[in-house]
Amino acid sequence: RIAEMAKLTQLIDNEVFRAYATYATIVLLKMMLMSSITAYFRIRRKAFANPEDIPPGKGENAKKYLRTDTDVERVRRNHLNDLENIVPFFGIGLLYALSGPELSTALLHFRIFAGARILHTIAYLTPLPQPGRGLSWAVGYVVTISMAYKVLKTGLYL
């Protein structure tokens, strides 16, 4: 048991893997933040998706709270965009971290991706004029493809 534990702990002791774990956790937490922002706007704008979510005591007016709101929909599009981009980063990044990259190269990938996704959210929610959001999306996209290339170059087995 102790020997096994030691072995697992070594994985988290490896610097590339620790860097991956840190940045993957940061971007996943950032993605989770979108749920809270959606809830905040739904309550503030009184725009709910489910009848049971409408605060009680609204009587005849209750139905009009069952509606979409442009700000709520904006946060939701941002959240979905996170899912579409952070999921590939998490998956390909994990395999990349296990493919033996240089620590400095790996850190470069992880830091640029995390920075780009944070900028993407700022650009989406402000909103900033384009191409701010488009560029930050593209940077994260290219970083993930670069990691995928390294994974396939190192371990291709079809």
Next chain:
Amino acid sequence: RIAEMAKLTQLIDNEVFRAYATYATIVLLKMMLMSSITAYFRIRRKAFANPEDIPPGKGENAKKYLRTDTDVERVRRNHLNDLENIVPFFGIGLLYALSGPELSTALLHFRIFAGARILHTIAYLTPLPQPGRGLSWAVGYVVTISMAYKVLKTGLYL
């Protein structure tokens, strides 16, 4: 080759990792179940998203099957909420399982999360009055943040 295999098998032999693998698989299967429930309601309520999905021989009436249905949309919102919450659990939970937590603490996190997400689905599809669904969502959310805290405390490498 055999030595390598042994090494990998040790990962699945580690109790914390086995517990993670079990609960992660359970919540991912639960999430997959939403696809089948959506298909069931689409067929039963005759509410399809694609023209090619409408059963043939409907003639002039075919177009009216291309519609949204409140129950179908409810299942779809539940499914998307699963993606938004089970993806972070899977990712952060994997890193947490590799960060050397106590078995009993890890089991507590995994069991509470899985239970909360199963209750969340029951609350969403019944539907139960609030705050049933809201609380079960919040419990899963807090469990994931607790695991993220452990990962960052153990392995922070910026």
Next chain:
Amino acid sequence: RIAEMAKLTQLIDNEVFRAYATYATIVLLKMMLMSSITAYFRIRRKAFANPEDIPPGKGENAKKYLRTDTDVERVRRNHLNDLENIVPFFGIGLLYALSGPELSTALLHFRIFAGARILHTIAYLTPLPQPGRGLSWAVGYVVTISMAYKVLKTGLYL
């Protein structure tokens, strides 16, 4: 440090894990491709979700570009379906690859899943008449459940 690196490299040297890494990367890249296809159709069909995405200089006409388009929505449904199915494959597949399956059995699972998801996208975007898309979805679904069964049989720890 070098000993640790060697250990990690052994993971990517394991044939089952390399096969998993290859096919997981391929299906994640395929999923990422949907973002580009969505962007292509949004620009070509002039159907945008955010006011700031509309090309400048449209004057009074700008508002009419803020609309949904059937082809854009089709690609988006395909993308969401990928998330719903490729995420469980990635997660359960990772645990499956670590559960010590036979190389030939593992390759069979990974190849069928990847093939089914590529066919699913072709069937969705062409679109091909049903049950083409339905069958390719079901094949990927069953492959993932088969891997989940192996994970739970090998490592169940409740």
